[in-house]
Amino acid sequence: MTPVHLVRSFLEDSGYRLDLFWQTLRRLPSIVARRRLIADQMVTLGVHVLHVVLVVGLFMGMIVSLQTGIELSRIGQQDQIGTIVSLSMAREMGPFITATILAATAGSSIAAELGTMAVSEELAALEVLSIDRHKLLVLPRIVALAVMCPALTIFCDSIGIVGGGFVANSQLQVGWQLYNETAIDALRPVKGLLDLPYDVYAGLFKAFVFGLIIAVISCSQGLQARGGALGVGHATRGAVRDSIIAVIIANYFMTYFLYEF
DSSP states (O other), rough: OOOHHHHHHHHHHHHHHHHHHHHHHGGGGTTTTTTTHHHHHHHHTTTGGHHHHHHHHHHHHHHHHHHHHHHHHHTTOGGGGHHHHHIHHHHHIHHHHHHHIIIIIIIIIHHHHHHHHTTTTTHHHHHHTTOHHIIIHHHHHHHHHHHHHHHHHHHHHHHHHHHHHHHHHHHHHHHHHHHHHHHHHHHHOOSSSSTOHHHHHOOOOOHHHHHHHHHHHHHHHHHOOOOOHHHHHHHHHHHHHHHHHHHHHHHHHHHHHHOOO
């Protein structure tokens, strides 16, 4: 594929996704009517991957604690481990880990499900029956991921900080009380909003945006699937790939605007 075709394909996909997001925003008043579908999607896409988020978050917190603790212990500053772990999890690691897991699980599931409906002409049947597929299929999934990504991030942050404490106490000889005090002090409100530390609600805002990105990209990939089972496979792969890339890029720009201004 030539560079011109790649650019054209990128612009067409971006335009389709922006239009899909706009069409979903226009249907937000239908949330109450679709509350049962949204609740089902929240359970399917979010609650069912909670154990994965907890396991990965726990070990990421332990890794951050161990890696930074080893270096800090060389200069006698291992008492700052709590500060580093809590800030790392709240600002970056928690939202990013959660988004990556959701892209690989929820994103692939959405793309495969909608892709199967697309190649089996179910979407065309909905159109013939004058059923709004955006209200029925897209809106519940986007709202569910936008809600569940921040919710799961809270669990990821919490378990990561706890895991860091286990490592700090058992391997780096940092007492629990000192670790807890430094972790809590690091997350005290500075630019208070709703009595939450700035780093916490900044991380939750990132997670909210990540959830929207993953849902919109996954839905668009599924709706555009063509070519039978092979097309569904391509749509699923593209959903995970594009979601993770978009999350990384969005993370950079949000970090810049949240902490530079």
